[in-house]
Amino acid sequence: MAVLPLIHHPIPTLLRELPDPAPLPAYLFFTSHSGSATQVSPEGIFCGSWARPGAHFLKQWVHDTPEQHFANHFDKDSLYPTMFISTTPEFLRAVQIAVRHYRYGRHGIKITVIDVEKARQSYHDITNARDIVRRLNWDEEDAVKFKSEWLFLGRVKACAIVHQIDLDARFFEFLCRLFPTFNNELYLRELRSNIAKDFCISNPYPYEQPNQGKDDAEKCATLANRLGPWMREKGDVYEVIVRQIRSWKDDMMEAEIEADVEYRRDFQDTFNSWVHPVFW
Numbered sequence: 001m002a003v004l005p006l007i008h009h010p011i012p013t014l015l016r017e018l019p020d021p022a023p024l025p026a027y028l029f030f031t032s033h034s035g036s037a038t039q040v041s042p043e044g045i046f047c048g049s050w051a052r053p054g055a056h057f058l059k060q061w062v063h064d065t066p067e068q069h070f071a072n073h074f075d076k077d078s079l080y081p082t083m084f085i086s087t088t089p090e091f092l093r094a095v096q097i098a099v100r101h102y103r104y105g106r107h108g109i110k111i112t113v114i115d116v117e118k119a120r121q122s123y124h125d126i127t128n129a130r131d132i133v134r135r136l137n138w139d140e141e142d143a144v145k146f147k148s149e150w151l152f153l154g155r156v157k158a159c160a161i162v163h164q165i166d167l168d169a170r171f172f173e174f175l176c177r178l179f180p181t182f183n184n185e186l187y188l189r190e191l192r193s194n195i196a197k198d199f200c201i202s203n204p205y206p207y208e209q210p211n212q213g214k215d216d217a218e219k220c221a222t223l224a225n226r227l228g229p230w231m232r233e234k235g236d237v238y239e240v241i242v243r244q245i246r247s248w249k250d251d252m253m254e255a256e257i258e259a260d261v262e263y264r265r266d267f268q269d270t271f272n273s274w275v276h277p278v279f280w
Contacts, residue, residue, distance in 0.1 A: 011083070014066045015153070018131045024116045027162075028087035028150055029094035033101045034108030037081045040164075045112060045156040048081025057083055057154065070132055074146070085152040086129070087114060093148065095175070096191055099182055102172045111165040112156075113230055119160035125153035163230030171226060178223060213266030220267075221274030 007016070032040050037048030049057040060069065060083050072080040088094055094111050101109045119126065129146035176182045179198040186194060199219070200212040224231040 009062050011061060011064060011066050011069060014132070014135060015125070015127060018127060018135055021126070021128050021131065024120070024126065024150070025089035026116055028089055028114040028116055028119075029091060030085060030087045030112040030114065030156070031094045031097040031101070032108075032110055032112065033106040035106060037079070038085055040110065040112060042158065044158045044161065045085055045152070047083050047085050047152075047154055049083050050154055052081055056081065066132075067136060070136060073151075074129070074133075083154060085154075085156060087150050087152065088148055089150065090148050092191065092195065093188055095182075096186075096188055098167050099172065099175070100185075102167070102169070103185065109167045111167065112161055113163040113165070114156055114160050115162045116160075118162070119152075119156065122157050122159050124156065124160065127151045127153070163228060165227050165231075174226060175223075178219060211266075213263040214270040217267040217270035218274055221271050224271075 007013075030038075030040075030045060032038060032045075037051070039046045039051040047057070049060050069082060072078045073082040073084050073086070098109050098111060116126070127150070129149035129151055130143045132151070133143045133146050134140075172182075179195060181191065181195045181198050184194070200215045
């Protein structure tokens, strides 16, 4: 019997047939703990089947069907190691996953920051999970749910990793004091809606009270200092932390846009003056 070339098996065939991906974010976040099937080491991040002995990755590549493999990968309770690494562009989601690990009593929790441009330059295969779900003809509700999930095939090389944040019990206690919403066990959509209440203004318009941007910046600078040098040194922390945490209107009026500009200026000026110059 003829042996198929490796690129012609079901899963690689599906990956080749996917549409061109949506624009990739600048950074992706991966949350892990010491017992994760996906392993994090100084050499990079390795998917569950890559890390297992016995050419497990290659066996899955050749024998698994896409339906079977991705059903296991997207099942949070599945113990089946897969060929993919799930990441998110949402810092809030990465933190939520870390908080869940902490509540389950897991140790060695960390968030790894991946520079997407460096990953592309070093020939990583990155796929949007929503495209896979649609290709498998699953429910559109599932497709929407996976919009903010990006999959790396096999591994993430060390050259694409720009920062790793180690999170311990003291960090989670600090986080829950700074953002009390994390004291509640919420689904991501609920967390997105509720965490805005931990800021000076849950709905940022109109910009009526003084020092709102400054007060929020002080809170975010405190968090950034705990998260380490990458988060402090990144030029636009506003995008990484604030825009992903607070609620924003899509249909802003002209006055609201002006308010946003004023808030953002106050936020960035105060943040830059509050970040600690030395990692602690």
